[in-house]
Amino acid sequence: MPTTPHASRSPNRPPGIALAVIAACQLMVILDATIVNIALPHIQDALSFSTTGLSWVLSAYTLTFGGLLLLGGRAGDILGRRRVFLTGILVFTLASLLGGFAQEPWQLLAARALQGAGGAIASPTALALITTTFPEGPQRNRAFGVFAAVSAGGGAIGMLAGGMLTEWLDWRSVLFVNVPIGLAIAFLTPRFIDESERHPGRFDLAGALTSTVGMSALVYGFIRASEESWTDGLALGAFVAAVLLLAAFVVVESRAREPITPLRMFADRNRSGTYVFMLSLAAAMLGMFFFIVLFVQNVLGFGPIRAGLAFLPVTAAIGVTSGLAQRLLPVFGPKPCMLAGAALTGTGLFWLTLITPDSSYLGGVLGPMVTFGFGMGLNFVTVTLTAVSGIAPHEAGAASGLLNATQQVGGSLGLSILVTVYGTASRDEEKRQMPDFLAQATPGQKAAFVKEQQLPAPWSHDVLTAGITSAFTAAVVMALVALATAAVVLRVRRSDLAALSGAAEAAGPAV
Structure with a gap:
């Protein structure tokens, strides 16, 4: 800017x-x-x-x-x-x-x-x-x-x-x-x-609206499909609208005199790879927070304060490895840090697929969350530097801003995909649990089911956990996409680090 x-x-x-x-x-x-x-x-x-x-x-x-x-x-x-x-x-x-x-x-x-x-x-x-x-x-x-x-x-x-x-x-x-x-x-x-x-310029309202509404339609399509089915008319209509709007966004940006998203930013393979890397991990991160909040409160029975405290180790892990990344980058360069970060993130997510309704916080949740946090800490600093590599200082702010936008939008899109997986898996598990519920439930529990249209505990814990572990399996795939992108697409070397640091300074801190 x-x-x-x-x-x-x-x-x-x-x-x-x-x-x-x-x-x-x-x-x-x-x-x-x-x-x-x-x-x-x-x-x-x-x-x-x-x-x-x-x-x-x-x-x-x-x-x-x-x-x-x-x-x-x-x-x-x-x-x-x-x-x-x-x-x-x-x-x-x-x-x-x-x-x-x-x-x-x-x-x-x-x-x-x-x-x-x-x-x-x-x-x-x-x-x-x-x-x-x-x-x-x-x-x-x-x-x-x-x-x-x-x-x-x-x-x-x-x-x-x-x-x-x-x-x-x-x-x-x-x-x-x-x-x-x-x-x-x-x-x-x-x-x-x-x-x-003030600086003279133009507003790219068409670009902002087509991208935002198009992504919203895509997210709505996934969530609608998770609640109804993949043949639902509104879900299919949302997907069609998303494709048309996002295609219009590309056309608008290619013709705009002052585009909100300069498409030339994607011409560099390192920068494009960085955006894919961030989109994949942001999707997994927002999903992890969403589902673990539900698990620790609805299954483990944590109150809100205790649930908030339960996430502090993740924040501490991110802080520790963010500081460590700044020391490791001059020694190893960006690519090994991104590979290690994506691998740790994927390991933490895979570990979360193993939780059960009987898992405890210390025995089943804390370890994978901290492992996930260590990976994300390595990624944040490194990705920010890589996103502004090889770019003119006056465009560093735009590149950094686009990375931030990718993180937010990628998180929304990824969460919609994960809740779609969750919705399908939880419905299947509810059908599987129904015979046991009908055979074992008390009259009061059956009355509650008729009123609320959802299984009471402990059957609901099985349904929720089955959906969550399936969603985390999909999140592992997202982490693997990030790992493959870092391994195959990115070519940033340690010798590029001086230029990277200068560009990052010009961009300022991430929003």
């Missing part, structure tokens, strides 16, 4: 408060990608979501966030970053308020989609505001460090905060909590952050 060459600040505006406002925005946006996770079982009960339909609570956010992320950055350049940043914050805050009051599933999903749009407007602009708020040198580097730390820690904070709010209040509080934070940011922004210089 273009930036002003020098930051110009009003002397009476303390830079520390400006950084706090920018960091608070990033924390809120990143946190909201995970804070809802722990509340998913409670949302499911309150609004009568099916397990497959519940995945839309995550996908509605990540699809619009990823699909509009590049457009949000472009809007900041053209209209002024402070103005766009403030707009994004207000949209996000309003959406959080509406989501907290949702009484029907569609109301919550619409609010989550609007949250994603607000986050896509605010988040890239928040990163760009650092370059216009802080002068180049140590002060800007420290600001980037704070921004990166908030981005890295937001997910863990979200899991813990989601657990505490859900257990102490209710699931609606995980959305309402954004309202006072968002209003405070909106109040402070015009008082402590200067407006940036």
Whole structure:
């Protein structure tokens, strides 16, 4: 994204408060990608979501966030970053308020989609505001460090905060909590952050809409097929619409004067391979969080706080190997790190296919989650560097932004595929369990089944676990795609590392 060459600040505006406002925005946006996770079982009960339909609570956010992320950055350049940043914050805050009051599933999903749009407007602009708020040198580097730390820690904070709010209040509080934070940011922004210089340019609205709606149709098709069948008319119609819209997206981008997704970015095999690598692993990662949250709360009986704490080892593992990757890269180069990361990720996912309704957290869940985290930590740093290899410094931001968009959209698409596998496997297991249920269930359990149209525990634990392990089997395949891509497609060498580091610095921290 273009930036002003020098930051110009009003002397009476303390830079520390400006950084706090920018960091608070990033924390809120990143946190909201995970804070809802722990509340998913409670949302499911309150609004009568099916397990497959519940995945839309995550996908509605990540699809619009990823699909509009590049457009949000472009809007900041053209209209002024402070103005766009403030707009994004207000949209996000309003959406959080509406989501907290949702009484029907569609109301919550619409609010989550609007949250994603607000986050896509605010988040890239928040990163760009650092370059216009802080002068180049140590002060800007420290600001980037704070921004990166908030981005890295937001997910863990979200899991813990989601657990505490859900257990102490209710699931609606995980959305309402954004309202006072968002209003405070909106109040402070015009008082402590200067407006940036505007740059002439065009909005690629057609590209943003065709890509976002096309991916949404594809995700809907998978989820609809998982709930009904592959011959369902709406599912087939969604797939046809997705193909047409995504084809239109390619045509629009190839002809646009200022495309939101420059197709030339895919001409380099290393960069294209990196996007495939990230898409595959992001799909597996979002699925892992989604299904393990359901398992530890619905099968193991964890409360929300305990479930949030259960994910801390994963975050710690990612942090440890992210730091280790920075030391290993100069020694071994990017490719071996990506191979090792994908292999560890796949191993953790395969291990998760072995869980049973009798598995404990320590004996069946912790080990594979930590192994998965070690692999993802190696991948994150390495993939970011590889995505900007061999690219001009002024385009590094676009390449990095496209990687972030790929991560979000890939996660949504992958989760829809995994819940499709889950839905098919769980239906088959429910049919298999039905004779035992009818023979052994008490009259009260049979009455509950008639009322709720789902098997009660312990039969429901068998159904849920069968679906989850099947979904993790599909996730293993996604990890193998990433491993094969790293082995066959990528040709980044250790000697490229100096150029990679320079390009990564020009791109700034990942959003």
